[in-house]
Amino acid sequence: MLDIKKIRKDPGFFKEKLATRGVKPEEIDEVLKLDAIRRELLQQTETLKAKRNEASEQIGNAKKANEDATEAIARVREINNEIKELDDKLTENEEEFHDKMSRLPNIPHEGVPVSLTEDGAVELRKVGKIRQFDFQPKHHWDIGENLGILDFDRAAKVSGARFVYYLGLGAQLERAVYNFMLDEHMKDGYTEVIPPYIVKASAMYGTGQYPKFRESVYRVNGEDMTLIPTAEVPLTNYYSGEVIPAKELPVYVTAMSPCYRSEAGAAGRDTRGLIRMHQFHKVEMVKYTRPEDSWDELEKMTANGENILKKLDIPYHVITLTTGDMSFTASMTHDIELWMPGQNKYREVSSCSNCLDFQARRMHTQFRDENGKLQYVHTLNGSGLAVGRTVAAILENYQNEDGSVDIPEALVPYMHGVTKITKENAVPFRNK
Structure with a gap:
């Protein structure tokens, strides 16, 4: 607000x-x-x-x-x-x-590129070496289906389009990815949280999803309760209506949660694979800071997201989104986009945003400064990262010509020593 x-x-x-x-x-x-x-x-x-x-x-x-x-x-x-x-x-x-x-969005920072479309985003840096394949790299959905670890057809039978079953080592890989992310964020000073996955309309309003994006979510119990579209909602609303003790700032919290989005307006976009799902896992990072610290904290949060991809050795770049492309509540957004060999392009896996006091005003979240004056906190949020998209990037970047997929070294301990997914070990009940 x-x-x-x-x-x-x-x-x-x-x-x-x-x-x-x-x-x-x-x-x-x-x-x-x-x-x-x-x-x-x-x-x-x-x-x-x-x-x-x-x-x-x-x-x-x-x-x-x-x-x-x-x-x-x-x-x-x-x-x-x-x-x-x-x-x-x-x-x-x-x-x-x-x-x-x-319904008025946040004021863009002066450093945000001006454009009413996504065209004009500024690349800040490019990290990692793009792998040169000596064969035609496949899309992650073809890799997953051939290995038997992703089943979109049966998910469509049960739930409709844009849902998936993860099976065997596919499910284990997804779990390994988000456990790895949470552990890395805790090393960076975040407190892990398991939040509610259903929230009141007031919470959706507090973080800016309501009223503008009411049609993009799944509502339960009539209009009042909503399945969360991101853990940003319950994490950022944790202090709604409260005065945070100044000595506690900055507050860093992180959570893995399922996310539910109706993807209204996304018809025909990314109809295959794990990029645009109605249900997916995401690890979220949220910060509450003093106003004078929020811009430094945005850069730190972006680096926290980048750290995951660096340790997974997945190429990526960081861009600053345009005024017309960043989120409703953001004053500035850095997107992290990872490299997808099957599509031969970068795809967004994280948006790290500084919302200034925009959300805090809607939620009435304040702190009392050294002079006893009440001030609104600044809130920041970012994906650390979208888990399904990270899994998709692993499948594509670590694929082999025979259809197998190597496991990134950082994930091997989380995969209980498994170093490669093959047809022979992918789904145990199919390989008895």
Whole structure:
């Protein structure tokens, strides 16, 4: 949520910055108009309450003096009716004002490349050597299906498109990947959390998924409860409505969770494989920081995500997303994209974002500084990493011509010593 006081003070700045995110100037004008009406209604209400207090005092004085208070009583009733009418108007106004404010995205940092599309992202660095195959590399879905460790057809029979069964060493590989990620993040100072996987609508609002992205999630129990689209939601809402002790900042937390997304609007995109699923695992990193520390913490968080790929020896690059491509709540986002030989391109596996105080204002999460003043914390979030996409990259980057897949050295201990997935060892019940 943006600060209405700042919008009121410099509307031109907000019109200019938010135009780079597709917000029309008249949307700012509508918010300011509603804000002006709201303040006028509040002023009228306060004036009437003062008059009611005067009339009430007259009633009290008249009763003490044993005088007729009929006129003053009638005036109080009249004022109460007027206040109720104003309160009804104020409630209607505040609902509309709050709705329009909640749909305005965060202000982009001055270092974010300006574009209303993904074109124009800036590459910050490229890491790792892309493997040169002496055979035509296969897509991860072909590798997984040939080994028998990925079964999309039976998943479609049971649940529909964009679901998968992991089998045997495929399931073990997925588990090895996220256990490895969690262990690495804990070395970097994160506290592991197992959060709830179903959250209230208020939590979705707090992190910015609601109201704009309501159609992109799976709701249960009517409108109120939602299957989480990312662990960012329960992790970031952990301190909602609270004042965090300043001595605890910064707070680093991480969690592996299933994520559920309806992928509304993604028809025809990545219809095969593990890239765009309705259900997938992701390891999430979340930080709460002091305002002056958040930009340094963004770079550290990005490095935490990169560390995973470096240790898995998977080539990747880091880009800064454009104003039109980064998330609704972000002021700046660094994407980590890993190399997929089957597609001959980089694919996103992590988005690390600094949301400044945008989410904290929606959640009312603050800390008290050394001067005793309450301030909003800054929140950051990032994938560390999307597990299924990392598994897909392992299958493609570590594939062999005979269809087998080598296990990255860092994962061998998590695979109980298995160094290669073959048709012979992939799924035990099929190889008795």
